[in-house]
Ligand SMILES: Nc1nc2c(c(=O)[nH]1)N[C@H]1C(S)=C(S)[C@@H](COP(=O)(O)O)O[C@H]1N2
């Protein structure tokens with residue numbers, strides 16, 4: 328064949344267009360994306376140790392990379408079979424890819440829609456490839472004979488290629504739109520009641536004090552005290568975010584309780600809801616890292632639900648499970664100090680976003696997310712300590728209080744002119760609360776910084792503080808170091824210690840060149 332390269336390009340385009348058509352059909356039918364379903368299948372077939380290593384290596388980039396890998400594989404498959412578009416190999420390959428996508432999608436519960444989408448995808452691919460090859464046909468084998476034919480062929484092919492690219496692009500964009508629309512509809516079924524209590528336990532800690540006087544400037548780049556929902560970090564094992572229907576959702580409370588209970592979302596919404604600002608952090612947050620945020624959560628106090636169910640005498644652990652099978656547990660005695668612990672249905676005044684656990688999740692002040700903050704919550708079970716949550720057999724500590732931490736956010740740039748500059752950031756020590764934050768320049772004395780929290784419902788110690796100080800920067804290479812103290816007099820550990828198995832330790836350090 329005279330145009331193997333174009334044949335291959337036609338193959339790759341046909342495969343991508345078929346893929347986009349499959350995504351679109353799945354979105355119209357309201358079933359799982361075939362690409363994501365195949366990703367889930369890959370994860371389920373991958374041995375645990377390999378998964379652990381790729382998470383360690385790739386972190387949060389792991390999911391986008393997997394999905395990109397699947398799309399690329401499909402394009403390469405099209406490229407390979409495009410060389411011999413009419414062969415059995417080409418048709419079989421498209422059918423096999425469609426069948427794989429169809430079966431993977433069926434596994435998510437779309438027993439009829441999945442295979443239908445898979446087969447349609449294969450058919451679109453085969454048809455698009457044939458169509459593409461036909462635009463090449465006049466030139467095949469006799470390209471040198473009539474230059475007018477080759478020009479017409481080239482135009483025909485370019486038109487085909489442009490058309491396929493546009494079709495794939497608009498189908499993909501259309502699927503996105505459809506999925507977003509359906510999400511908005513689901514979430515709009517939920518309205519948070521306007522009347523809410525502001526303090527979970529009826530007590531508020533004494534106001535934080537600081538020994539340094541003077542106004543708190545709000546320098547550019549300082550982290551907002553409340554993290555907006557769309558900027559809140561996201562960590563979970565879910566490749567596709569569960570879309571839970573709030574109308575049929577229930578929360579079971581069972582295990583070592585006197586009376587197992589089942590709540591609908593309306594049950595929870597008609598209870599007296601509580602607002603509380605709580606800082607949530609991931610155990611995988613490196614020193615100075617971004618996996619931490621502060622939000623006002625709205626929900627029902629966990630202790631009220633447990634008391635209604637009646638805590639059994641042998642109960643030792645609160646073990647929660649999500650609709651996608653993730654589990655997390657913490658010792659029941661963690662709740663003994665009356666700390667804020669909510670079955671949260673709202674985040675910063677809105678129903679929970681899908682990424683953050685719609686319609687309900689657990690938020691417990693002062694312990695890392697992986698032992699407590701189960702999103703897309705469906706079950707809370709009281710157990711003995713013998714049971715382990717998802718991350719425990721994977722090498723993470725069974726008990727995981729959030730460590731005292733502080734972070735330098737300002738200055739943003741690492742080169743500055745000499746003179747006065749703001750140095751600022753955030754610090755947290757839940758549930759005790761931050762007493763002081765100190766900054767050190769080079770090997771100089773530790774300077775006490777000003778602290779600030781916003782007016783917000785909840786217990787003050789549960790939330791981070793913003794800290795700020797002015798700095799007269801002198802020319803040269805400067806090193807800034809920060810550390811925090813909690814209200815019980817403990818100082819942030821100097822470390823350095825890495826995140827596994829129970830959270831990083833160390834003083835965040837920034838190098839700044841003053842010119
Ligand atoms: N269902 C489910 N809930 C989960 C997780 C998960 O993987 N699945 N990860 C936990 C971890 S490790 C953290 S740090 C927090 C993060 O919550 P966020 O994504 O809302 O910030 O969710 C927790 N809840």
Ligand SMILES: [Mo]
Nearest residue numbers: 609610696697
């Ligand atoms: Mo986490």
